[in-house]
Amino acid sequence: MIIDLRSDTITIPNKGMLNAMMSANVGDDVWEEDFTVKDLEKKIASIFGMEAGLFCPSGTMTNQIAIRVHTKLGDELVCDKLSHIYNYEGGGIASNSGVSTRLLDGENGILSLDQIKSSTNPDDPHFPRTKLVCLENTVNKGGGVCYSMDSIIDISNFCRNNNLFFHLDGARIFNALVKTSQKPIDYGKNFDSISICLSKGLGAPVGSVLLGSEDFIYESKRVRKSFGGGMRQAGYLAAAGIYALDNNVNRLKEDHDRAKIIYEKLCNCNYVTSILPCETNIVIFEISNIYMRSFCDHLDMNGIKYSLLGSKIRFVTHLNFTDDHLNKVIDLLSSFKLI
Numbered sequence: 001m002i003i004d005l006r007s008d009t010i011t012i013p014n015k016g017m018l019n020a021m022m023s024a025n026v027g028d029d030v031w032e033e034d035f036t037v038k039d040l041e042k043k044i045a046s047i048f049g050m051e052a053g054l055f056c057p058s059g060t061m062t063n064q065i066a067i068r069v070h071t072k073l074g075d076e077l078v079c080d081k082l083s084h085i086y087n088y089e090g091g092g093i094a095s096n097s098g099v100s101t102r103l104l105d106g107e108n109g110i111l112s113l114d115q116i117k118s119s120t121n122p123d124d125p126h127f128p129r130t131k132l133v134c135l136e137n138t139v140n141k142g143g144g145v146c147y148s149m150d151s152i153i154d155i156s157n158f159c160r161n162n163n164l165f166f167h168l169d170g171a172r173i174f175n176a177l178v179k180t181s182q183k184p185i186d187y188g189k190n191f192d193s194i195s196i197c198l199s200k201g202l203g204a205p206v207g208s209v210l211l212g213s214e215d216f217i218y219e220s221k222r223v224r225k226s227f228g229g230g231m232r233q234a235g236y237l238a239a240a241g242i243y244a245l246d247n248n249v250n251r252l253k254e255d256h257d258r259a260k261i262i263y264e265k266l267c268n269c270n271y272v273t274s275i276l277p278c279e280t281n282i283v284i285f286e287i288s289n290i291y292m293r294s295f296c297d298h299l300d301m302n303g304i305k306y307s308l309l310g311s312k313i314r315f316v317t318h319l320n321f322t323d324d325h326l327n328k329v330i331d332l333l334s335s336f337k338l339i
């Protein structure tokens, strides 16, 4: 049995999702004729109370489009040093938008208003013009931790009063919503743009949606085309996204519960030297240096796949990770013994 805990992107569509895809009503979306894509964009925009949405091939593209639309050459954005937009998007902030990045050192990727306040440049030609604040929720490299709505509102008010755009990398926003019982509408009210992945915990094979005002999405559509993201009969993929929104949101709690069980087990393993707080579906931990090699061998030999973040190990639970898998993982964590 192979148990894949590398990422929540590895899930395979089930029969229900495949049927929804195969029976999708499609057209050429670059010609604005794919009504399944339009349905998906409207559906997700209305969940968040935003004016419009734009379906794109990836979350990297939705983030990069947002950065391009909100900024001009030579501007600066502010984000946490763990953020996906900085670490995992191929240097796109610089190469796609010519924008510099002010990296802040938040708490497991969660920024405070004070940190953001003190990193905003005054209007002086010596400095890049601070134009955009980007948050990530949940924070991937921070172990899937969530922002409180209070701090989002505080940062949002600060941005509005200081002419800063406010973008959310909400790749795993539904994990945060299920965890915290925050309202999606409050996200829509407070951010200028939101990027949402359908291909993470929601289990669609491909796709992300960018949300914002009508004007913002109008501009975003131009940028999407120039990035090569205009898709033709994309309704086959959008249908998977609609199915995911209808069927795979509430079940995220199961992923969180299973991650918590793994987290609690690891807290009681004497070979674990540190572990990040576990709020959603991600568990990030470190093994004592001298045992790291044999621990990884133990996982490898027993068919457990994981990802490495530097010296840390990451497990991500998802809809293809079952209770049987969980039991096997727990047993293997128990059977690893220090010599």
Ligand SMILES: *Cc1c(COP(=O)(O)O)cnc(C)c1O
Residues within 6 Å of the ligand: 057, 058, 059, 060, 061, 063, 084, 085, 136, 138, 139, 140, 169, 171, 172, 197, 199, 200, 208
């Ligand atoms: C996965 C992810 C993205 C987007 O990744 P793609 O693979 O390009 O869809 C963006 N932000 C975060 C935090 C992610 O985890």
